[in-house]
Amino acid sequence: MTTAAALVFSTAAFAQVDPTSTPSAPTETSAPVDTPEPVPTSEPAQQQAQNNVTGVLYADKNGNEQQDPGEAISGGKITLFGSPKHETTSDANGRFGFAGIAPGTYNLAYELQDGWVVHRAKNTGDMITVTANVTTEIVARAERPYSEQFDVTASLDRTSYEYPGSVKITTTLTNRTSRRIANINSECNRGRVEHALGVSQEWYLQMGLSLEPGQQRTFTVVEKVPQAALTSGVVTLNCDFAPNVNWNTDGPTVRAEAKVVGGIGYSMVLGEDKNADQRIDAGEAVSGAKVLLLDLRTGAQVAERTSGADGKADFTGLKAGQYRAVLGGSWEFTDESQQLVTVTEQAGAVTKFLKRAAPPSLSGVIKLDKPRYESHEVVRADVTITNNGGKTAERFRLMDGFYDLDLGYPSPWGDVRRDGPGVRIPAGESRTFSVTGKIRGFTGGKLRVWGSVDHIGVPEFGNPVFSAEAEVVQTNGDLGGVVYIDRNHNRQQDPGEEAADVLVEANGGVPYSYFKTTTDANGRYSFKNVPSGNYWVGYTPAGGWVVHSEGDQEIRVLPGTPVQLTARAERPYTEALKATLVLDKSVYSIGEEATITVTLSNRAAYEVGHIHAACDRAGYGQLGSVPMTEGWGDLRDKGVTLAAGETKTIIVKEKVPAAARWQNRVVAACDFAPWAAWNLDVVSAYDWASVPGGTGSLAGPLAYDRNKNSVVDPGEAIGNTRVFLMTDREYGGIVAETFSDAEGNVRFDGVPAGDYWSVVDGPWKSEGEWGGHHLIIADQLQRTAFFVVPGPAPALPEDVGDAHRDEQTVGSSTGGRSTGGALAKTGASVLGLGVLAVLLIALGLGARAAGRRKTT
Template sequence: MITNAGNTTANQASLISTGNFSTDWWTPAFSLGVPVEPGQTVEGTATGYVTTTSGPLTITVTAVLLDAQQDAEPADNTVTVSVPVTHVTGSYRGTVYGDRNGNGAMDPGEALAGMPLYATGGIPDVTFITTTDAGGHFVFADLPAGSYSTIFGVNTDWYLVGPSVEVDGVHDPDELIRGTPLVDTWLSTTLAFTQQSYRKGDVAHLSVTMTNNGTAVLTGLTAECYATASGQVATGELAEGGPGVTLPAGTTRVVDMTVRITDEAAVDGYLRVHCAVGSPPYLNGGTPVTATARVPGGVAPRAVGYLGLFKGKEVLGPPRSDPLPGVKVYLRNQVTGAVVARAVTGTDGRFTFFDLPADLYDLGIVGPWQLTYSEPEFGARDGENGFDTQDPFRHRYYVIPGPDQPDPDATTPPGEQPAPGASPAGAEPGTTSSSGLASTGTEITWLALGAFVTTTAGAALVLGAYRRRWRQ
């Protein structure tokens, strides 16, 4: 309580306190100060808990003035009180085991010894650590009453979820805690489509192959999957929320999943499925696996990209770069592995692939370069016809000097023709073939090859001149 024993109003009287108490917030709003008239007494209250596990509650409270007013008798503004406290304590004990046979019960030989675990919580908030004995038993004694969480130390074999318990000194908890094998430690998983390519509307099948390389049964295995192009994956026996798959030690199991090929996938030219298998996924296990299938039919009339020499990167936005001219680039299909198109960068760093089948590729760069701040993936969409100026990252690639990357055409047997879909080397965005001929026929193919060789040589001369100027 604050009493104004003077003859002037205290405009902003407040209370501050110290001691083994969890709060110094007094109400009413003493943090801002309250007016106290001469002869008036104002009562303040605070609610909290004792912050020590033994001894009395001791708190010192001082009345202060927050403004420029002076107190005539500051010596009588502080009071210290000490109150005996009964500290309630209890215990928390339990047993930890690893369910090797997957039957949901503790059997002989399944106790987990030497397992570190923590109990954290109580009032006041404390943390205790202990280790299980040879029988998997643990005891936390003399815990302050309150709610506790159980946290296990790092281990490489078992997935353990500690319970939340209440300690009150009367009905203290005794828990049986089940561990299941760590999925990422023992399970190897692959994902593959059963065909390389599909058509729009097809129901594609995928095979999930799982092998248990461990010494304990893996139970409750489910999969969390998603597909590009709005595909909906039916995970079958691995459906989330279901009983899942049981996989004994040393065995392999193949599970079938399906996904319908969507209209969007036909535009993209491919469908990719991502899955994580675990018990449950992302909590116990979840190393991602992916599979990609082609959806042929679409064509990108002009798929344009940019290659730049990396100059720096701000926190936001794309990297800074200078255009890198005269560099040969090519596309390798991610599913078939075939090189399907080639081009040479122009003076603005851009390169163009004409009449490119809609699909998913990796961009290859010939010469002493390595990618930075960009991945090699290059997706061509049906109807794509030029450089995307709205997306600052699509088809933009940045390089720094690095190991020499070979030309995939260097080992092409004499007389073998380049794959269809290649653009005339060094063609700039917006240019078209002057021949006006259809892109079919042996004569046209050899004309394109001749243009490729001639333009590549010209590009090499330009590049050489560029390098000489740079050295000056």
Template sequence: MAPAAATGHIAGVVYVDRNGNRKQDQDEAASDVGLMITGNGAEHRTTTDADGEFSFRDLAPGAYKATYHLDDQWTVHVVNVDGDPIKVEPNKTAQVVARGERPYAEQFSVTGSLDRDSYRMPATATVTLAFTNYTNNKISNIRARCDHKSSPKALGRGKNWNALTTNGVSLAPGERRTITVDEEVPEGAGRAGIVTLDCTFAPNPDLNLGLWTRATAKVTSSTNYAMVVGEDKNADDLIGPDEAVSGVTVVLLNEQTGFRASEGTSGTDGRIEFFNVGAGTYRAVVLGPWGLRDAGQERVVVTGQGGFGHVFLKQASPADVRASIKLDKQRYDAHETVGLELTITNVGGRTAEQVGLRSMLTEIDVPEEQWGDFRWSNRAGIRLAAGESRTFDVSGRIETLVDGRLVIAGEVGYLGQPDNDDGRFHAEAEVVETRGVITGVVYTDKNGNGQQDEGEAAPGVLVEAAGGATHGYHETTTDANGAFTFVDVSSGAYWLTYQLADDWIVHDEANPEQVWVGPAAPTRLTVRADRPYSELIEATMTFGKDTYMIGETAEVTITLKNVSDRRLSGVQARCNPLGHQDQLGGGYRKVTPEGWGDLRQEAAGVALGPGESKTVTVTEPVPAHARFKQRVAVGCSFAPNAKDNTDGPWALDIASVLVGVGAVQGRLAHDRNKNGVVDRGEALTGVRVLLLTDREYGLQVADTVSGTDGTVRFDRMPTGDFWAGVDGVWKFEGESGRVEVKLDEVAQRDFFVVPNPRAQPPGTGSTGSTGGGALAKTGASVLGLGVVAVLLVVFGFGARVAGRRTRP
């Protein structure tokens, strides 16, 4: 018999630091504090005694995270970036001192403001941050966590923020300090028409609740579609100066998806500018008391060069959507299914756009598919013509009661909805409480065959059940046969959890976390406990390269091995659980990117036979936020149903991110059909391509040879405008050879060339300029003249100056 694995222990004390001297004094012990530690796929709970002391015994070695629940908003702040893990070692006791302090909102304040109400691109915003320390103690390492939703229109990502995002600010007792940060307004703000400052401040703000500061300003950028709106009073199909209408808001909706693309409001001349609207077809929606005179004018086509149009208006009442709800009964038993009809009617004078539920109904369990496009998660919603009504017949079981009654309340929203129109609907019904029984057996599947065998019963398991229409909580312990029963519990949905010894885990894909209870028959459960997936699966993960650039597509090779003797299905990745913006794989409240294929939590997962290994390569662009730490990371656990099963093996890797330079990547091709796309047979292989500082007399900065599929790439380039040239029988036409290199980005573009009639066939020994025949093969490359050009640019002479020389 194998010897039992050595375990470790945790012992500690919790106190509230009332006098702020950072040590425990008399009467500061925090008694009766509930606390929980998590680690190695398990949770452990206890409560502090009268002296504020606690302990956990016989823990598997590893790192544990502690959570404390103190009264009166006292908080144990997390000091370390890694989350203050408690390290448990075999045959040792880890000592913990948890100091409770007041929330940071009571210790200091911070306000943020922008120097302007509006910016015109390109622009630089000056952010002013004012800090005040209200305490008699020094507060150290206050850092900023900005743009927490990765919004492309938000500030807080520039290099000038490093002092706030990396080093932190320290405030002396009672100190007031003002800090200014200059940052270029991001391109995304130009597309959105608004720039935002949205930051939280705290020591270790990723894990501690900090202080929010927000500010916004309008942004105007390069216009690629413009519209003049007016009332054609003299019916001459023109908009004269006295016919323009100001203050009219028009929204462009993508014709295919229904989502908002841009929005603008007319000025005194009736002109509306829409910024950075992509080429495509849109539907123009006029808000307020005006409508389109002609229905055909709602269709707006934006080309690659933008566009312009006149729109004739007429007075029209706006859309006005009303909602009413009707239940199929006035009285229900708590276990019954509720049927309801929700009727929406547009009593206004124009079509209502993006009509839908504003939030999910939580009182009854209605599957989203019953709502269709009207569901709350579909922001495109539905269209509802003037005078049109639609009725949705849905049903679901009761989840929540209010004072013993079913109270269904919700809201309907639509585009342009006035602030005083909340679109609410409301219905109530009596509910008769019914009761039922939950019974089951818990076993440990030691041989992994998916069924209970002799000797596998799990006694002494803590089983917790929370839910029911009355939201009750129940707990019990399994008997010697692994059996448990909850008698006379309120009908409804229950969530069950199980705490087993020796790291056995009840996985969610085999045992539903939510069960329904009714009076007709007991809800019977057979609960299978398994070993942690970290014992069943081995995982490794490596980046394809050591160094990347912002926006470049990173390849990550993941190898998974099933070290058990049974088949594992549906293995997925759970990455970046804290939602760090410099990590790959999605993460907290983010969808796993498409490039992760079958490992996405939205996909079917990967199947592994007994002892089988599989290698999967996933792809994802390097995020912009990686420039701040100059690295990109990927860290994931792997398990079936990885969203809920967090006990899978972890794998991680880190790659450097090159900043301060740029890169260019694309394909070299002859666009025979002039469609702007590299079609089959158009890529050119083995052609030497150079980047020059000037089209005619430029200094060579770099060169390369197109690959088998026409691939061309230039790395470690200085930023600025360059010109491409080619060797041989090809040439660039007009502006097609212009190349823009952006800071910290990989510019993706294709290089289209045409035959050069002035060039002689290969082998004749003829050479020529970039505008005529073949390029002179001087031997210069990024290791020769290219280095000179780079240095000249770096030291401020600019790419064009670096290449300038006297014409012959």
């Protein structure tokens, strides 16, 4: 389907989303929908009039996607999820209704007998919007589970693999029905294990396929053996299939597994030396013993094996180094020295002697330092964990439920935090862990905290659970202050600088509260008898003046002495500062050092200090992301000071991050201001450079959404029509082009990652400022909808030359419309500009060939 630059783009293996073949269920309208025949209701007329959500539930037994006589479902349970939740059942005619539903958005769920299922056809589930004074009508079409409609088989080409190596997966799907099944996708590795298959880009690109009645389709995918399979010893394939598979879980599943060997080998022979002759004789081998290898430094588990009938536990794929071996269950080593495991570059084997031991058994106690607190006080909690078992508890971590206490960041639990390395607690010993925190919530006059133990051999959030509580008495205090306009910038209030009628807002306290007031003629304000605790106070002066934050400053209200604040308003930083930012190159590679030249100018008649940089606020992992590297110098910590009228240039050096590959570009986008992370009136600067190499895919339906419901309804798809991807909607070059299939499906593969605009050949155009804009991310398939409206045929770029213009024009079907002058897909001549545009992007030029872009 796709024509693009040679050696850059590939052709899609299967058709993608077919929005016209499977209707959305349920369907929402603002008036009752038509049904084949009137369906009476057993509801009284008065009750029916009160219903503002009504519907019909039927089983589509003949698969014609409409309700026929005898298909109504009675006794079906319908749940309307919202606040609150509503439930009802369908009557003998399949009718149901909900009365008095407040306007808002709700989700519907159905529980039916005999295996019938109402499938979800939208990624958002079955969402409906209830509008005041409008009856929302639902038609819920039930069908047989997808596991009865189509079959899936999958096989691996071998029963054992070596690492490094590849696995060939062959998957076959068969449609058992007499109707088309569209947009079948898979969800693999729901358990998120690291040694799983079916998670590669190649696998993902096969999804979204359709099956005609009775059709069988087979595809093969080659994936690399995951490195984690060395540790586990197996590689697995575990996938569910269904249209809209994230919501519909009743589809067929496939399971496959193979052994994995390779890397450094290490074997343990485990036995119980009953006759104390320092060897394992007949009958002394221990089978079924679980052995875990832990990283000596972090305590993280790196491998797990279970001994066989011969007492042997074989490990493969280990890195050379030292590990600590831990036994699960009721076995332990006869002495702790046997826990040390040394793995060298050569394969090795060792004998380990075991003895019986009772498993670890942990209990916990929480002790609060007081039985009664005032709500502003700091609480100390001591958690004592005791091992009452017969062997050491390995990698103990505390699963804490201290939600009513503000323990701060980072976690004060240290190594025993939820994601920490854990600690060892030997048999018969106890460990005490202490934390302090301010009360941030309590219920019914009580502070409640709890904990649960986690260690090797018990699941996370396993037993036992232990808790403590204390009484909390509400306390209050006063918060007030003054606001002034620092017109002469001397950082002190002078006569005539009082700020009257300033809106002051205070948020915080325990329990959380919100208050607002305005300053008086002297710029003063006060909040009396508010709940004690931490507060954030904001100010809104008139005339564009701003009260700036000077970092993370705690405002804490306590009983007794009132808190008095002084708020200095000044002109916005945007009036004083100017910033530019320039990268030293137009093209980089991942890991290459980029030099960023930052120029800051102070246009004001006063000094501006503590200027910081806040970069990559969107969190894309680009230059300057948190935590900032040392290369940012004073812009990171101390801050830069500019005298009145002064300009400074700061040279920043940072390596190009791996995240730049996602969009084939590295971005430096920063805000500059005193305490930039805490203030909004910042000046921004931006520059970018190409990082070539990554490619992605883009797919979705081409359609004219006549009813503006953001769904491709029957008759809206535009088939057999050419679609271009361009670097700019008006002035860009053509990077790739393809044709929609007969059902309107469009797909681009192997497109260099970046920003593009889609343009449709023929009397169509995209609507809105961002209509037709697409972001292609490396190694990902982006799903979208190419929605267009009637409009003038697009003009080809002037620099295309005659390669396109001289082609023979053809008329192609566009959902009942003729493209008239649509370009013929004739082959080589079409590739002329595509090759040029792709090469520009691949070489890091692209749109930058017209000049470097900076924002100041």
